[in-house]
Amino acid sequence: MDAYQTISRFSTDNIQQATLGLLAYLGISTDVITHEQISVTDLIEQPSKMIKDICSKIDESYLVCSISDRTFQNNAEKETMDEIRINLGKYEQLLVFAIDFREDARITRTEMANLTRALNRASKSSPVVMVCRYYDNGIIRFALSLCERTAYKQTGHTGEKVGKVNILRGINPKKTHTGHIRILESMRLEKKTHTFEAVYTQWLNVFDNDVLTNQFYKELQNWYFWALKPECKVSFPNDINDDEDDKKYNPQNLIRLITRLIFVWFLRQKGLVPKELFDVEDLQRIIKDFDPDDFGSNTYYRAILQNLFFATLNKKIEELDFVSDNFLINRNQGRHKIKTFMRHASDLKVTKEEFIQLMRPVPFMNNSLFECLDNKKQNDHIYNWDGFSESNKPDRQAFIPNYLFFAKEVYIDLSKEYDRTSASSVKVSGLLNILKRYNFTVEENTPLDQDVALDPELLGKVFENLLAAYNPETKETVRKSTGSYYTPRPIVQYMVDESLVAYLKKSVPDVSEDVIRSLLSYNNDEQATLLNKEQAHDMAEALLNCKVLDPACGSGAFPMGMLQQMSHLLSRVDADNKLWEKVVMNRALNDASFVERVSDEEKEAHKHEIEEVFTLSTEYPDYARKLYLIENCIYGVDLQSIAVQISRLRFFISLLCEQQPDLTVPEKNYNIKPLPNLEMKFVCANTLVGLENIDKTRELFSNREILSLIDELKAIRHELFIVTDQHVKEKLLSKDEALRNKIMLSTGNCYVSGIEEKIRCKKNILEKLSNELEDAKNMNDNFVTETISLDLFGTKKETITCSLKEKRIKDIGSRINTVKGEIRRLTESLAPGREKAVNLAKQLTDWNPYDQNTSSTFFDAEWMFGVRDGFDLIIGNPPFGAKLSKTEKSLYRVLYPETQFKIDTYSLFVLRAMQLLCEDGMTSYILPNTLLDNYYEEQVRLKLLKDMTLYEVNDLNDKVFKGAVVHAMIMSFINQIRDNYNVRINTSSQLYDKPTVIPASYFLSQPQYMISLRTYESQDLMNKLSKDCKPLKDIVDIRQAIKSGNDKKYIINYKKDDNYKPILRGKDIERYVTKFHGLYLFYGKHLSCPRQSWIFEQPKILIREAGSKIVATLDEDNFYIMSSLYNAILIDKKFDLRYVLACINSHIFQFLMNKLTFEKTKGAFTKAKIYHYYDLPVKDTVSQQPIIEMVNELLHQKKIDPLANTIVLEKKLDLAVYKLYDLTYDEILIIDPETSITREEYENNKIS
Secondary structure: OOHHHHHHHHHOOOHHHHHHHHHHHHOOOOOOOOOOOOOHHHHOOOOOHHHHHHHOOEEEEEEEEEEOHHHHOOOOOOOOHHHHHHHOOOOOOEEEEEEEEOOOOOOOHHHHHHHHHHHHHHOOOOOEEEEEEEEEOOEEEEEEEEEEEEEOOOOOOOOEEEEEEEEEEEEOOOOOOHHHHHHHHHHOOOHHHOOHHHHHHHHHHHOOHHHHHHHHHHHHHHHHHHHHOHHHOOEOOEEOOOOOOHHHHHHHHHHHHHHHHHHHHHHHHOOOOOHHHHOHHHHHHHEOOOOOOOOOOOHHHHHHHHHHHHHOOOOOHHHOOEOOHHHHHHHHOOOOOHHHOEOOHHHEOOOHHHHHHHHOOOOOOOOOOOOOOOOEEEOOEEEEOOOOOOOOOOOOOOEOOOHHHHOOOEEEOOHHHHOOHHHOOEEEOOHHHHHHOOOEOOOOOOOOEEEOOEOOHHHHHHHHHHHOOEEOOOOEEHHHHHOOOOOOHHHHHHHHHHHHHHHHHHHOOOOOHHHHHHHHOOOOOHHHHHOOHHHHHHHHHHHHHOOEEEOOOOOOHHHHHHHHHHHHHHHHHOOOOHHHHHHHHHHHHHOHHHHHHOOHHHHHHHHHHHHHHHHHOOOOOHHHHHHHHHHHOEEEEEOOHHHHHHHHHHHHHHHHOOOOOOOOOHHHHHHOOOOOOOOOOEEEEOOOOOOOOHHHHHHHOOOHHHHHHHHHHHHHHHHHOOOOOHHHHHHHHHHHHHHHHHHHHHHHHHHHHHHHHHHHHHHHHHHHHHHHHHHHHHOOOOEEEEEEEOOOOOOOEEEEEEEHHHHHHHHHHHHHHHHHHHHHHHHHHHHHHHHHHHHHHHHHHOOOOOOOOOOEOOOOHHHHHOOOOOEEEEEEOOOOOOOOOHHHHHHHHHHOOOOOOOOOHHHHHHHHHHHHEEEEEEEEEEEEHHHHOOHHHHHHHHHHHHOOEEEEEEEOOOOOOOOOOOOEEEEEEEOOOOOOOEEEEEOOOOOOOOOEEEEHHHHHOOHHHOOOHHHHHOHHHHHHHOOOEEEHHHOEEEEEOEEOOOHHHHEEOOOOOOOEEEEEOHHHEEOOEEOOOOOEEEOOOOOOEOOOHHHOOOOEEEEEOEOOOOOEEEEOOOOEEEOOEEEEEEOOOOOOHHHHHHHHOOHHHHHHHHHHOOOEEOOEEOEOOHHHHOOOEEEOOOOOHHHHHHHHHHHHHHHHOOOOOOHHHHHHHHHHHHHHOOOOHHHHHHHOOOOOOOHHHHHHOOOO
16 A cells, blocks of 8 residues: 555554554554553643643544554564553653544644643653644644654753653645655665664654755755856846846845745635646646747746745735736825736736735735835935846846746756765756645744744744855855854753743743743643732733844844744733733733823724734734734844845744634635735844944933924834735835934934024023123223232232223123124034034934834834833844944944953944843843853953843854854843842853853952853862963963965975975874974065064974964974964063973863863864963973973973983973972862872972
8 A cells, every 4th residue: 555545544544553653554453452442631641731731632632553563573572552551661762642633623733732732741762753643724744743752951950851852744635745645655664673672763853844845945055056056047237227137136136036926825825826827737737838948038037036035925815916908006105016917918718817816825924024125225225126127138037947937857066066076966856846846834932832834933944054055256155254053943942941030030030940930831720820910910911011122133033933932931820811902902002102192092993903903813812912913022233135035035924823724704805914015023133333422412302392203203104014905014114204304304404493492591691791791881991000020939029909890791791702602603603513513413313113124223222113111132143253343343342342352243243232222131142161261252241241131151062053153152241230239150061051140259269350160160179280370471471473465375395495484284283392394484574464574483382273282392492383283472571481381281281171161062172272272371480491401301201212212201291381380189180080100200390
């Protein structure tokens, strides 16, 4: 029986028999344990209310069989139900349950996962497979779910716990998707897998979503590289004045196309887009002369996809139409924009009316879902990014060949793109054929339950994946230039949960942390009952008040994670949404800017709109939760416009998946609520740059008239969030633009008015002084006699007589001249001052959030989001290692004076977060752990420790991001100054391990305020090692080596002339050994970093930059050194280089280096930076000679024979250095547990 026949049994047979048939197809022949049904609630100890509710929807339930090693033994006896119960936990087995849900019951993925998890707990250590049949809008479906069992994350727990539930659902037994067939075929067993462990491992791997998505990414990336090749003829108009810019812009244009099409594919999965639009046979009836294999035709992209993207999804059903004479009438009535009308009717075989009818099943989504990005002005150029035009001019139309969408299989040379010869013949398929091979789900997966399908997170991962692809224009990956990396979901989940816990502990103080954590979990629903009604109300209100920002949101991983958890939390405390509706309604109807601006009728309409949302959400309550959380709480910023667009798409999908279409009511948009406008929720801007002259701008805007205009603008933008009528939206957009211009001009007028008012005041003062002057001239004169000193010491004096009248006239005249000068200056400042005021205001008012393809050069939270007092939570994975121009570096040094010498974007985002947080607000970032000890981040660490409360450092240890070259950590800090507080440090690489608590004062006492648990654990010993010592940086000057910029060009194997210098590299030295390999460097200013020649032409210590141990030697032959070495030159003549060399190579320095560097793996450091050496303690002693002599002997022996056995001599040197630092033998064992020195040898000071 083949796969289709096996699956079809789920539409006709009893669920138990259908499951047995499926197992037989998979290679497992077994008999049923019993034909009798079981009660799931009886199996589960103390089932929760949630489980009881799920079980109430079950029609039939069976324990089908047990799969163990015995299953594959020919003579094994069949187990009874009682035997299975008795043997639970005694040996490894996989229990298979079959569940048949009632036809009238609606079953969600979460309910499937919770039931699977409950059965897993009931089965103790035996994992469970659950096969269930259910109905989706009257259509029979079945699903398989498998639960991982993992070791406990927290220390202190033993054994296993129930892990993530993977669900393969939505399988239609009558019309099965090829993606489902592929997965089931992958589950079929081979002979070698006939053991429990092999079966369980194979099925877990098949159900592993990462494997599925990686396969998809690979196919998609192959297609992307193929489409970028010139022979594919892909072309977009782009800059209409540049015919040769496809190479520059095609990467971003193709990424935009891919993400749009994937979004449409999710809609197709939801049943919201006709499948005929993607079927070749149907398309041949729709498109004139359609040939899917034609490289010279792009009729599919023009006639189908462009009309779908730009003239259907963003258009009300009743307004679907082609460009025609009717358009001119409608345009004059202000009803439509030409970009939203269909075109390319000449490409169609069907009539316009028939095509419109074909598109009618597509509900109206949003006015600006896929805004056509043509005729966009930018930098005095006009760009047609989409080319949605009927013009035959090449600067107007996009061209994407049909073949790129429909190719069945073609082999392409991608060796250049992948930089490997094995990629010279890579199989590539058309884009639609790739999409058709996979199963999609519109519901975002969570860390605890996920579909075995491609979920909307795919949009983000595809974006990240293609960012990592080679860009022919820059000769590098886009990701490297932007520093962007996609964050794995479990890390997002951890950071979101910890941030919400911190916020809710502060906002709802009478709810304990344990209860909050339980509510956030997916494992226990009973904690919700622990909240009284007042606490539940406070929790809902706190969530509505929470302002969350991701300042580098990329494709929306953190905002989406936050939305999921906040919505989940609301479902736990307010299952029926009664409290949520109350707090939302109260907020909406009492918002000051709204109440003062609108009429009673508009207020009532707004109230009705909210009530309607909650009414529609009765069956799908998460829709109302998500909608108002998005509206009030979640914000994102990114520098890349395409990333912002993808974030919006993911949020659109998250709302779509909470609605169920009804295709019988097109007049109600098939019961699909149009999506909100997210332009004011995710903006394209440079987060790191605030407004120029922000204080002056704020002062200008403090005028009552302007504040009123700003409040009106905020109200319009708030209204734009939910408006769906295109005509109304256009009116509001016009009002928005008019208000921005009015604010700009009013700022100038207000400035002038303010100055004129000052001039009037000065003139009034001048008039009073003039009157006083006239009175003074008419006053009677009196004379007084005064004695004045003529010298400094008062020895010479003179008596004079002066007129009081003349003195008064003189004083008033002086004051009149001063006031006249002030009036003159104010008058002269009117014109330039007005211009300056207008320019300051123009920074803000020029920003148009509704232009989807431009990026703001600044970010201002109040202007862009209406957030005046800062954000409660800032969360994200800011870019690091991004390339900055000289101009950007200069700007950031001014904006962030804490940055020193070398600027990295991650530290700028840390400093910016400090500015954007509200009081007591919390930031949680993924950062490189170099921030903890990097010499150049000293002032950033000081600010974190003193001006903030450093809350947590969670070192992820292993590399989290594919392609990144640094280790990452999670760092959280709170905007609160505290004198005495503790920092939570976790270095175990397990997110949930109990942290070590360390006083912040300890880190403030460390050199450069370095943050390290390792130094704290050994602080007594480290203090002893530092006693009577000088830091290494005061004894030697450690410098970077030469960087040639092109080794192949400048390094040769002979000395051509005196400009060629002998060189050493990292691999050319060992401890006390140099090995010259006859290489010479063409030295000079042409090198990338030549350094100064005098650095090399003197005795020096050479230190290898990377490796498992410190490796150093002495160079007295004036070698020039390359970039894998450090160069240490003596500056304190009291010390001898040989003595310093012994200290550097000692186990003591190795021990200290391991403690100081966070890039540590199993006792080794991968790469020590120069600054890690700076504060290593060198014993300040006059007794250097014995050590110098031993080092001389070592160097001598190694020079004669680099392989000479110097073990005894090095052992003696170790002993001498240990004695130098006055260590006990027990302390030596801490420093070097594997030391070969015995206790007797050390105490007798004699090596045998």
